[in-house]
Structures are given as structure tokens and as C-alpha cells.
Amino acid sequence: MKKVLLINPWIEDVAAYDFWLKPLGLLYISSILKEAGIETYLIDLLYRHDPELEAFLGKQVKDRYYGTGNFYSVEIEKPPVMKSIPRKFKRYGLPEELFRRKLRRHIDVDAIFVTSMMTYWYYGVSDTIRVIREELPDRPIVLGGVYTSILPKHAALHSGADLVAPGTGITPLVSALEFLGMKANLNENFLEELEPDYSHYERLSYVVLITSTGCPFRCDYCFSWKLWPAFKRCTPERIVNIIEKVYSERHIEDIVFFDDAILIGSEFKELLKILAGKNLPLRFHLPNGLHARFIDEETAYLMKKVNFKTIRLGYETSNAELQKKTGGKVTNLDLERAVSYLKNAGFSGKEVSAYIIANLPGQRVEDVEQAINKCDELGIIPVINEFTPIPGTPQWQRLVNEGSLPEDIDPLMLDNSLLPYWWNGGISEPALRMLKEKAWRVRKMIENAEDLSRIWK
Numbered sequence: 001m002k003k004v005l006l007i008n009p010w011i012e013d014v015a016a017y018d019f020w021l022k023p024l025g026l027l028y029i030s031s032i033l034k035e036a037g038i039e040t041y042l043i044d045l046l047y048r049h050d051p052e053l054e055a056f057l058g059k060q061v062k063d064r065y066y067g068t069g070n071f072y073s074v075e076i077e078k079p080p081v082m083k084s085i086p087r088k089f090k091r092y093g094l095p096e097e098l099f100r101r102k103l104r105r106h107i108d109v110d111a112i113f114v115t116s117m118m119t120y121w122y123y124g125v126s127d128t129i130r131v132i133r134e135e136l137p138d139r140p141i142v143l144g145g146v147y148t149s150i151l152p153k154h155a156a157l158h159s160g161a162d163l164v165a166p167g168t169g170i171t172p173l174v175s176a177l178e179f180l181g182m183k184a185n186l187n188e189n190f191l192e193e194l195e196p197d198y199s200h201y202e203r204l205s206y207v208v209l210i211t212s213t214g215c216p217f218r219c220d221y222c223f224s225w226k227l228w229p230a231f232k233r234c235t236p237e238r239i240v241n242i243i244e245k246v247y248s249e250r251h252i253e254d255i256v257f258f259d260d261a262i263l264i265g266s267e268f269k270e271l272l273k274i275l276a277g278k279n280l281p282l283r284f285h286l287p288n289g290l291h292a293r294f295i296d297e298e299t300a301y302l303m304k305k306v307n308f309k310t311i312r313l314g315y316e317t318s319n320a321e322l323q324k325k326t327g328g329k330v331t332n333l334d335l336e337r338a339v340s341y342l343k344n345a346g347f348s349g350k351e352v353s354a355y356i357i358a359n360l361p362g363q364r365v366e367d368v369e370q371a372i373n374k375c376d377e378l379g380i381i382p383v384i385n386e387f388t389p390i391p392g393t394p395q396w397q398r399l400v401n402e403g404s405l406p407e408d409i410d411p412l413m414l415d416n417s418l419l420p421y422w423w424n425g426g427i428s429e430p431a432l433r434m435l436k437e438k439a440w441r442v443r444k445m446i447e448n449a450e451d452l453s454r455i456w457k
């Protein structure tokens with residue numbers, strides 16, 4: 001039987017936090033390969049509860065908010081391109097010696113598949129591949145994931161992988177197996193028929209699921225709709241089935257949905273109705289910027305009944321013109337209406353928050369301030385999400401055409417934590433810091449408020 005080692009690489013950045021990060025694509029690949037008769041192993045360098053990491057640290061790794069938490073990290077040398085930026089550069093994930101020890105147990109694998117996420121995390125990807133190469137020099141390494149889909153040529157040049165396999169669904173797997181000369185029947189309908197393979201994790205605090213792939217919106221700063229050109233859904237029955245299984249077999253109580261557009265269509269409401277009838281002692285989380293427009297009274301009521309604990313609404317900006325220009329997915333009225341339904345359903349201000357993008361081209365400091373004020377007024381937590389120009393998006397192309405961004409820039413410099421230090425096209429670093437502090441004060445006020453009725457004024 002053929003054997004494939006799957007690896008979730010390190011993150012190298014100035015900041016990173018395990019906000020329910022799991023390599024979902026890799027976990028589906030594991031299931032697809034297993035079904036096709038290929039044995040799989042996983043080294044998840046971002047696995048905070050890895051028993052070997054806990055033994056290395058001599059203590060149990062603590063969770064914070066419903067299974068989220070800090071990664072183990074070490075400071076590493078800054079890449080020359082960011083030498084002048086006054087931030088520490090760190091590697092997040094398992095210590096290198098632990099990684100090397102794990103790799104040495106897999107000398108007999110036929111291939112190694114590495115995934116990738118953000119383009120500006122590519123230093124972590126190439127460092128991961130460098131270590132794999134040193135430990136298992138004659139094993140073929142295939143790199144897939146979001147970074148390779150956005151910047152395939154860059155990945156081919158800088159990652160050190162033998163093959164870069166961009167794309168979503170089974171596309172990268174088809175090219176990987178062809179490259180390796182392996183034959184296998186791959187299940188194209190994996191979203192409906194398979195499930196992410198969590199069997200690789202000994203201890204889990206939460207499970208991340210998706211009920212759909214893609215998004216029917218076309219926001220000009222987003223790559224999701226390019227990554228998944230068609231919006232596809234899984235049946236609610238299938239999702240319930242997976243949830244019941246992880247609860248009964250693994251006793252997981254926190255279920256996190258990471259869809260880009262979970263509220264589109266009637267399936268999510270159907271899922272809620274089935275879950276409401278099951279009465280499972282679970283908590284649910286929606287951290288991925290919900291479309292406020294599609295929250296109606298019944299959805300809000302069902303989400304409360306089923307025990308949703310984290311609801312993040314995608315607000316982006318309070319500037320109506322900019323809302324329309326960037327894709328029209330939300331208006332101020334959509335947000336107000338959604339919050340009022342959630343409030344009436346019984347959600348507290350601590351459970352509902354809104355993503356505000358800061359530093360969008362054309363956005364003023366006042367726009368972000370107004371958006372924070374709007375959250376304050378509605379009694380929900382404002383979460384500042386700094387803008388990252390993503391290569392290949394219409395927004396990116398415009399910035400390049402205008403001469404605001406160099407086309408051949410090192411992707412690391414597009415990291416939203418670094419951008420304000422050098423980019424003249426956006427909000428300055430001190431102004432951004434001021435906005436984040438303002439958002440933080442509103443958050444603290446809401447979190448500390450004892451009299452919730454004062455918040456829901």
C-alpha cells in the first residue's frame with residue numbers, strides 16, 4: 001500500500017493565534033486518499049495539543065476562548081526585506097527538533113504533501129520544506145494550498161517543492177498523483193460523501209467543518225470566488241451526521257463552521273432545524289464574517305436555540321459608497337436589522353461581533369471610527385481586520401495599475417501587520433493603532449458590562 005505523509009507547515013509572521021485553525025483541505029485529502037487505498041499520516045505543525053509538544057514543554061497547553069489559544073513560538077531572524085520594520089519575526093508551531101524527530105519516523109513514505117494558506121506565510125512553507133528535505137532527502141515533496149493557487153510561479157521558485165499543485169477540489173491531487181506515477185480513484189464528491197479526517201489528532205478541543213465551498217459574491221478584495229469558481233453545498237443531513245459522529249466518538253463540544261457563505265440558500269436553516277430537534281450539548285461558532293443580510297428572525301432564533309456562541313458579522317466599512325464599490329455584500333441597514341434579530345433571539349453583546357476592515361484603499365480613518373461607533377451603538381464587539389491586498393484580485397490589479405503597489409513585491413510585505421509600516425496608500429500605523437485601541441475599549445466595555453440591557457439599548 002502506498003503511503004503519503006501530509007504536513008501542515010509552520011507560520012512565520014509577526015503575529016499568529018490559533019483562532020480555530022485546522023488544515024481542513026489536508027484533512028479532506030487524507031479521507032480521499034484513504035478511500036482510494038492510500039495510507040496517510042499527518043504532521044500538523046500547528047497542533048497546539050500535540051502530546052509530544054506538551055511533553056517538550058512539560059505542561060498541558062491551555063485553551064482560551066472555546067479551544068482557541070496561543071501557538072508555541074520562537075523568534076527567528078527577520079527576512080532582509082522587513083529589516084527596517086520594528087516588529088519581531090517569529091515561527092509559530094512545533095519546535096524544529098520535534099518536527100525533525102517526527103519526520104524520521106516516516107522514512108518509508110512514498111511522498112509528502114505540504115499545504116499552504118496565506119501568501120505572506122510563504123517563509124514558513126519554505127522553511128518547513130527545507131527541514132523535510134534535510135530529513136527525508138529522497139522523498140518527493142508536493143506543495144498545494146491557497147498560496148500555490150494565488151501565486152503558483154512564486155511557489156515554484158521559492159518553496160523548494162518538487163511539484164507545485166495549485167487549485168481546489170481534487171485538481172491538485174490529480175496532478176500530484178500523476179506526477180508521482182500513482183493510480184487511484186479520487187472521490188470528486190468528497191464534500192457530500194466524505195468528512196475531514198480528524199482521526200490523526202489524539203486530543204481535540206474543537207472541530208472545524210464546512211457546509212459549502214465558494215461564495216456567490218464577488219468582493220473585489222477577496223480571492224475566495226476565484227479559488228472556488230462554483231458555489232457548492234453539502235446536504236444538512238450529512239453535516240448533522242458528521243457532528244453526531246464527532247460528538248459521540250470524540251466528545252467534542254465546540255463545532256466551528258468556516259464557510260465563506262454559510263447563509264446562502266435554505267440549507268443552513270434546515271441544518272439548524274435538524275440540530276434543534278437533536279438537543280445535543282454542543283456549542284457552535286461562526287467566525288468567518290456572516291452575511292448580515294441573510295439573517296432573518298427565524299435563523300436568529302434557531303441559532304440561539306442550538307447554542308451558537310460566536311457570531312461574527314461581516315461589516316467591513318460604514319462608508320456606504322465603499323460598501324457598494326467593493327462588492328455590495330452588506331449595508332448599514334443589513335447590520336442593524338441582523339443585530340436586532342439576534343438581540344430579540346436572546347444573544348448577548350459578547351456573543352456577537354462585526355468585522356471591520358481597516359485600511360481599504362479609499363477608506364478614511366473616520367470611516368473606520370464610524371464603523372466602530374456603529375458597533376458601540378448596537379452593543380456588539382467591533383473586530384478590526386486589517387486589509388491585505390491579495391495578488392490576483394481586482395483590487396490588487398487596480399493598485400498595481402495605479403502604481404500604488406509594485407507587482408513583484410515580496411508577498412511578506414503585503415501582510416496586513418506590516419503594510420501600515422511602509423504603504424503610503426492606506427492608513428498610517430499610528431492611526432491604525434489608535435483605531436484598534438478604540439475598538440478594544442468598546443470590546444472591553446461590552447465584555448465587562450454586567451447589565452446587558454444597558455448594551456441592548
Ligand code: SF4
Binds near residue numbers: 261
Ligand atoms: S462575501 Fe466574503 S467570501 Fe464572498 S466574495 Fe465577499 S469577502 Fe469573499
